[in-house]
Amino acid sequence: MSAIWIVAENPDWAAVMVSAAKSVSADALLTVFIPPLPADGLWEDYAPSLVAKAKAEKPSLILVGTSKRGRDLAARSAALLDAPCFSDAKNLALSGNTFSCDTNVYGGSAVRSDSTTEPLVLATIGPKAFEPDPAGISGATAGTLDYTPGKVKVTGRKPRPPQTVNLGEATKVVSVGRGFSEEKDLAAARELAAALGAEVSCSRPIAEFFKWLPEECYVGISGQIIKPQLYVAVGISGQAQHTFGVRDAKVIVSINKDAECLMHQNADYCITGEWQAVIPALVKAVKA
Ligand SMILES: Cc1cc2nc3c(=O)[nH]c(=O)nc-3n(C[C@H](O)[C@H](O)[C@H](O)COP(=O)(O)OP(=O)(O)OC[C@H]3O[C@@H](n4cnc5c(N)ncnc54)[C@H](O)[C@@H]3O)c2cc1C
Structure with missing residues (x-):
């Protein structure tokens, strides 16, 4: 060539x-x-x-x-x-x-x-x-390339709000999905993330529809593609559009109440149960 x-x-x-x-x-x-x-x-x-x-x-x-x-x-x-x-x-x-x-x-x-x-x-x-x-x-x-003005004239650009997390650099990520029914529940995921020294990310609906986290936090084919050492998916069903964004993570842990969920099939470790019970137990274990 x-x-x-x-x-x-x-x-x-x-x-x-x-x-x-x-x-x-x-x-x-x-x-x-x-x-x-x-x-x-x-x-x-x-x-x-x-x-x-x-x-x-x-x-x-x-x-x-x-x-x-x-x-x-x-x-x-x-x-x-x-x-x-x-x-x-x-x-x-x-x-x-x-x-x-x-x-x-x-x-x-x-x-x-x-x-x-x-x-x-x-x-x-x-x-x-x-x-x-x-x-x-x-x-x-x-x-070098020359700029040839086209038919679209840009009259202004607004800076995006500053990014709160840098998922691209994160080695550990705790990610939340629709298994969380209220925004205040995210406190539990943040507690687990803090115990692990991890960043918090989410599935697309959490960012795009509920707006509980900024859009740059969601993982997947139309969001962030990340390669952390550890990815903990909590209450995420594991649709292909989501798992595409973490297929290169080293270790994937799935916490889900549905033992048959796709996220479990994509995970190295699966914990079947309600996050309300699993997260406090994990936080306690990590802190110990
Ligand atoms: C073109 C296109 C692009 C897309 N791009 C993306 C993308 O980039 N990223 C992305 O994430 N999605 C994307 N999606 C959406 C994707 O298809 C799924 O709809 C989405 O990922 C589902 O999000 P979820 O897993 O949070 O929710 P759900 O699919 O609703 O899953 C919720 C899970 O939580 C579990 N659960 C419920 N309660 C509890 C509990 N108390 N404890 C533990 N577990 C519980 C349930 O068993 C279930 O597995 C895209 C879709 C399309 C069509």
Whole structure:
């Protein structure tokens, strides 16, 4: 593979994609583009410049971070280049002139493998899909893209409220689901988290519908994808959309009153019982 391009919103994500690129080809020439967010436009407005450069310089693979902006940029560029684009790609490989990769389908409950012999392929890469390359982007050439104002003019941006937890860095996480019927019940989960030295996360309904925790706290395919050493799921049924976000956790503990729940099937340790009885006993045991 002659040249691989990486388009990222920040150097950390670019370092993850350097690893992805090296998994495809150890000796490809790497170019990293980190175009700044335009003040009055969209990140995808770099697509015309990326496309023009790709037509002229003919890279074999363009990797883009799977952020909302990255998805837009990758899809628009792929359409303009008439090239295939794989979303959230994993297990990238090159054999001869055949590029292959895996993507998750059906809400993360199945994996699809694709391959192509197209001369140019685009793929988006999640922030945790690979370990960041230890050398970061230092071994790559820095590329630049020109911003071409599009039809959408951004008149203002509001900062998101500051994040209360950093789940991406957390080594232990206690996560709550709809097994909790009132917001005040979360105090019990917080007590367990404090005893374990863990952060608190949740399933999507707790954040999106009940608003008991901020949206950046929910785990799953449309929320955070995390890799803690310990994940304790309390009152979470374990639907595929949720477990997708913790499939790489080292140890999963499920506390649920339903012995048949899916979360138990995805867990290393299962405690069947009402959290109202299990959590105090666990807190006592951990403190002891
Ligand atoms: C496109 C799409 C994307 C989605 N993305 C996500 C996502 O990113 N993250 C996510 O979490 N969900 C996501 N969902 C929703 C997902 O499908 C489930 O609906 C959701 O995860 C269920 O949340 P839950 O487990 O908290 O609730 P429920 O499914 O209602 O489960 C509650 C559990 O609590 C147990 N329970 C009840 N009382 C107690 C008690 N006293 N003690 C112990 N256990 C008890 C029950 O046995 C049950 O297993 C998505 C859905 C769609 C369609």
